[in-house]
Amino acid sequence: MNGLLTRRQLVGGLGLSAAGVFAGASPRAFAKPATGIEILGAPNGSTIVLLRLLQSGALEASAPGASFRLWRDTDELRAAIVSGRTSLFTTPTHVPANLANRGMPLKLLAILSMGHLFVVSGDAGIASFKDLAGKELVGFFKNDMPDLVFRSIAKGHGMDPDKDMTITYVRTPMEAAQMLAAGRATTAILSEPPATAAIMMAKKEGRILNRAVSLQEEWKQQHNGLGLPMAGIAVHERLIEESPELLAALGAGLPGARDWVMANKAEAGALAEQKMDVKAHMFASALDHFNVVAEGAASLKPGLVAFYEALLALQPEALAGKLPPDSFYLNL
Structure with a gap:
């Protein structure tokens, strides 16, 4: 597949909308909704x-059922892709x-999150990343x-996490x-919504926890303002x-869906509880910390490449050894 420059690959490489280019490719293309x-x-x-x-019905015409x-x-995930059961996933x-x-x-079609990782701590002395020196973390x-x-x-702070702090996994x-x-721990590296869950649960017990360090803000400072494109949609x-x-329906609808989620947090929480096995109130409280976006992957390619390069430097197998x-990068 990678050895030949197909038209689809050229489209992706140019950062054009996949749906836009293939819309006129052939009569067969428009004749086949993604049924079921x-x-x-x-x-x-x-x-x-x-x-x-999906819930709004905006995909019903192009993906009935x-x-x-x-x-x-x-x-x-791999089994679902290989079997043909799925061709669209976050x-x-x-x-x-x-x-x-x-x-x-x-x-990669779109980015949905520009990072949702925090260091959460009950130690009031931790206010910056360098304050983690000598500390114990989970x-x-x-x-x-x-x-x-x-x-x-x-590493960007000149610190070795295996020597300058103690991390228990x-x-x-x-x-x-x-x-x-x-x-049972004072400081932890957490994603969202578990970070919000920890803060809420501790408060009930009379303990105060804070998001002491935003890892996405630290990332931006070390990568010339480029964000941390952590989650997205692949096809x-x-x-x-x-x-x-x-693809056209996704491109047209995702920005509005993102805006609805942020404007209707309680309803979004209820939907998450119904479909994602998470408490509605906790999800709604965490939404402001998800850094939710709806942007084409090609438009965020510089940030993605910086992210991938950082992963390759530490764990090449995370990307099968290469960029x-x-x-690979499409746009909405």
Whole structure:
């Protein structure tokens, strides 16, 4: 697939809208709505944007009978892609890059989150990243993306996280949040909404926790203002070729869905509780910290490349050892 420069790859490389170019490619393209498609959602907060778009009915004409479910690990996602059960999913942005570099015909269509990682602490003496020197922290997903982001930032501060602080790893961010809330840890690296959950649970017990460090703000300071494009929407090439009307509907509808989510937090929380297995009030309270956007991947390519390069420097296998090709980045 990567050895030949197909028209689809040229489109992606130029940063053009996949739907826009293929709309006129052939009569067959418009004749095939994505009937009965299963849309997979990563269990992170920004998935609510695509879920809202689906719930609103905006995809009904181009994807009649579409359904939604969460995916929990990359093996499950890979199986769904290979079997043809899904060709549209939300995801941490390194996952489709990894799979594309391993031969899967995937493209990154849009970015939904510009980072949702924080250092949360009950230690009032921690007000900056360098204040973590000599401290004990709880982390999660060792050597995966959240951990690699933290380690890259530490490196940018001239710190070695294996020597200048003590990090104890647990399996999930919610486990770290529960430890923090229960007073069994003082400081933790958390994603959202677990960060909000920890703060809310601790408050009920009379303990005060704060978002002491925003890792996305630290990232921007170290990367010339480029943001941290953590989560987005990926598509299979067959969807681009066979159902350009669905790509067009996504491009037209995602910005509005994002705006609805941010303007209707309680309703978005209720939708998240129904479909994403998270408490409505906690999700609604966390929304302001998700850094939710709805922008084409090609328009944010410089930030994505900086992000991917940082991951490669620490853990090459996170991206199968290389940057994805220019054709990987599409636009809305």
